[in-house]
Amino acid sequence: MRRFVLLCCSVALVAPLVRAAGDAEAGKARAQAVCAACHGANGLSVSDSIPNLAGQRAAYLEAQLRAWKDGSRKNAVMNAIAAQLSADEIPNLAAYFAAQTPGTGKSAQFAGLSKPPIVFPEKERGSFVRYLTIDMPANKQVRHYLANPVALAAARAGKPLPDGSFILVEAWSARLDADKKPVLGPDGRFIPDQLAGYTAMAREAGWGDSVPDLLRxxxxxYTLFNAAGQPRTGFNQAECLACHKPQDKVSYLFTLDKLQAAAAR
Ligand code: HEC
Ligand code: HEC
Structure with a gap:
């Protein structure tokens, strides 16, 4: 009788600790399929702007993931990722990265994401329509947002943007006065001076197939072009995908409402 009592109570004391510890093996698949695109499969990240997770304390990593999930810690990319994690898998992911060996190297980006299939629309460029202009005082730029006919037609019909859609953003440096302040045109807006480059998002059948589910x-x-329309390297498409993913109800755009309004005119 006495032995039974002891057994019962020690199990009750230990159980919550065991549950909190997480299972590194159970976290491995998702860590390597998704988190690795930025933090590396071994927890050594792909760039200096992304922290290494290898060997950090599991309890700390777990607390950060919960904070991203409930929004009390803010970062657009990690908020979008953690929102998609279940409460059950968070401890497992934390345990996986805590079990990796700290180090100094960098991991490679995902091969399937590092060369986006988008080609600059050299010939079709003339058919694109500008639907929005935004002045960006912080970096003294003005951006022109353009959509191709497929995207415009869908927006006009109030339908989600289908395969064949192409959104191109021109980033122009603003013309500056002698005090290096942007000059305003007659419409009160910045005046485009030099084309700095482009950001682009486009979709075709099959293009999402190599993207891990949580980022897809x-x-x-998504891609970047220089002013001559050549693809730029040195960015991580996983970050583009992660940040645009919460826009899934609006065709993954931040500016679909503006596109729809312009298409209706
Ligand atoms: C698209 C890139 C990207 C992906 C994918 C990604 N992360 Fe992150 N993660 C970041 C960035 C960027 C930060 C730094 C954010 C900040 O400090 O504001 C970060 C920070 C973190 C932190 C906090 C680390 C610290 O030292 O405070 C944790 C924990 C974390 N990520 C876990 C994960 C897990 C687990 C996954 C997979 C489910 C994941 N991340 C996937 C980009 C990513
Ligand atoms: C931190 C979140 C974030 C990241 C990362 C991000 N974007 Fe965006 N993106 C936005 C926001 C917000 C807008 C709308 C306002 C603006 O243009 O800044 C936008 C707008 C766009 C647009 C215009 C269509 C739209 O969604 O309204 C394109 C094209 C685009 N981004 C491409 C990219 C590419 C390419 C990358 C990666 C190199 C990227 N974005 C990374 C937040 C992000």
Missing amino acids: NENWT
Whole structure:
């Protein structure tokens, strides 16, 4: 009788600790399929702007993931990722990265994400319509947002943007006065001076297939071009995908309402 009592009570004391510890093996698949795109499969990240997770305390990593999930810690990319994690898998992911060996190297980006299939629309460029202009005082730029006919037609019909859609953003440096302040045109807006480059998002059948589920934006892929329309390297498409993913109800755009309003005119 006495032995039974002891057994019962020690189990009750130990159980919550065991549950909190997480299972590194159970976290491995998702860590390597998704988190690795930025933090590396071994917890050594792909760039200096992304922290290493290898060997950090599991309880700390777990607390950060919960904070991203409930929004009390803010970062657009990690809020979007953690929102998609279940409460059960958070301890497992934390345990997985805590079990990796700290180090100094950098991990490679995902091969499937590092060369987006988007080609600069050299020939079709003339058919794109500008639907929005935004002045960006912080970096003294003005951006022009353009959509191709497929995207415009869907927006006009109030339908989600289908395969074949292409959104191109021109980033122009603003013309500056002698005090290096942007000059305003007659419409009160910045005046484009030099084309700095482009950001783009486009979708075609099959383009999303190599993107891990948690990052996938249906068939959209994202890229950057220099002013000559050549693809730029040195960015991580996983960050584009992660940040645009919460826009899934609005065709993964931040500016769909503006596109719809312009298409209706
Ligand atoms: C698209 C890139 C990207 C992906 C994918 C990603 N992260 Fe992150 N993660 C970041 C960035 C960027 C930060 C730094 C954010 C900040 O400090 O504001 C970060 C920070 C963190 C932190 C906090 C680390 C610290 O030292 O405070 C944890 C924990 C974390 N990520 C876990 C994960 C897990 C687990 C996954 C997979 C489910 C994941 N991340 C996937 C980009 C990513
Ligand atoms: C931190 C979140 C974040 C990241 C990361 C991000 N974007 Fe965006 N993106 C936005 C926001 C917010 C807007 C709308 C306002 C603006 O243009 O800044 C936008 C707008 C766009 C647009 C215009 C269509 C739309 O969604 O309204 C394109 C094209 C685009 N981004 C491409 C990219 C590419 C390419 C990358 C990766 C190199 C990227 N974005 C990374 C937040 C993000």
